[in-house]
Amino acid sequence: MKNDLKQTKAFLFDLDGTLYLGNNVFDGVKETLDYIRDKGIKIVYLTNNSSKTEKEYKAKLIRLGLFDKRDIIYSSLDASIEYITEMLSGKKIYAVATKKVAKYLKKAGINLSGKADAVLVTFDTELNYKKIEKANDLIVKGATYIATHPDKTCPKEGVYSPDLGSFIEMFKASSNKYPDIIIGKPNAVMGDYLYKKLNLRREEITMVGDRLSTDIAFGINSGFNTVLVFSGETEKDAYAKSDIKADFALDTVNGIKELI
Ligand SMILES: [Mg+2]
Structure with a gap:
């Protein structure tokens, strides 16, 4: 069954507005990522930002204390x-x-x-x-x-x-x-390449992000589960009026712990 996060085997996390803003990691994010990894679930950092290479992102994620060698970084x-x-x-x-x-x-x-x-x-x-x-x-x-x-x-x-x-x-x-x-979010081109790389079923992949028009639309276009977080761009009243709806809407990524 789709929309049940208990079957998620890979979380795709948007970065800015979802896990951090600039150099400030949101409270509890490190613990949440550890909790997810401890359950044997893959973490993919998925960004549209093409101003940096994988190596540069890795250096930033290490500096912020977020990266683990099991994680994958994938950009547009x-x-x-x-x-x-x-x-x-x-x-x-x-x-x-x-x-x-x-x-x-x-x-x-x-x-x-x-x-x-x-x-x-x-x-x-x-x-x-x-x-x-x-x-x-x-x-x-x-x-x-x-x-x-x-x-x-x-x-x-x-x-x-x-x-x-x-x-x-x-x-x-x-x-x-x-x-x-x-190529990037919300286009499913990026989702299809990632889907092949992860070698999972689409319902085992969950996209988490703060932007409806890119992150959530991308998850929907790619046939993945979707989690909207209110830690970034999207305000709750704008979401209530939006035609784009996520499977789950949470204040922060920390709410994922209760869903897996
Ligand atoms: Mg974002």
């Missing part, structure tokens, strides 16, 4: 690599990405080139005009346009930062085109 960048490898094999790719992310893409076998058949736009926190102009040229000339994720803002304390979804609107203004494909 990893899913994009799988997508390009499968669907655009041998094609040249122009990546709008940080230096570290570009290096990560190369290492994963992606053929990076300025004369490209496809453009991959990531959350490039080193974005500059040269890159914007180059990507726009290629998009207008008809290159396949891939974006890692759709989030318009990236949560941080104070004013949220512009994220890739804002870059997408900029490219729409200059090229009159939206991406041919967006």
Whole structure:
């Protein structure tokens, strides 16, 4: 039966707004993650943020005291690599990405080139005009346009930062085109790659996150169970009015302990 968290064998956790905000881990999160691991349940850190590589995320999660060697880190960048490898094999790719992310893409076998058949736009926190102009040229000339994720803002304390979804609107203004494909949450492309990797049944996988339009929609689109937490973006009154409903809605991730 779906919607029963007692059969969950893997929890997919969104990061910002779900487990922490910036560098502040929410109360009780470490204990909850330990409780889940002690039950033999897999923990996957699932993020749309493609500004960092797996190694950089691992370093952050270790620093925050959250990472255990049994855990998996999976981002929209990893899913994009799988997508390009499968669907655009041998094609040249122009990546709008940080230096570290570009290096990560190369290492994963992606053929990076300025004369490209496809453009991959990531959350490039080193974005500059040269890159914007180059990507726009290629998009207008008809290159396949891939974006890692759709989030318009990236949560941080104070004013949220512009994220890739804002870059997408900029490219729409200059090229009159939206991406041919967006890989990350809420798109099931990322869920399908993860599903294959985990080798579980869909009802044994539970997505936990704070955003309805990305995290919860992703879980629904992927056929996983869903848990909304009110520790981040979603307010309770907004949830009451929303058409997107999770299987469970909890104040924080700590409520999961009573459901497994
Ligand atoms: Mg979040």
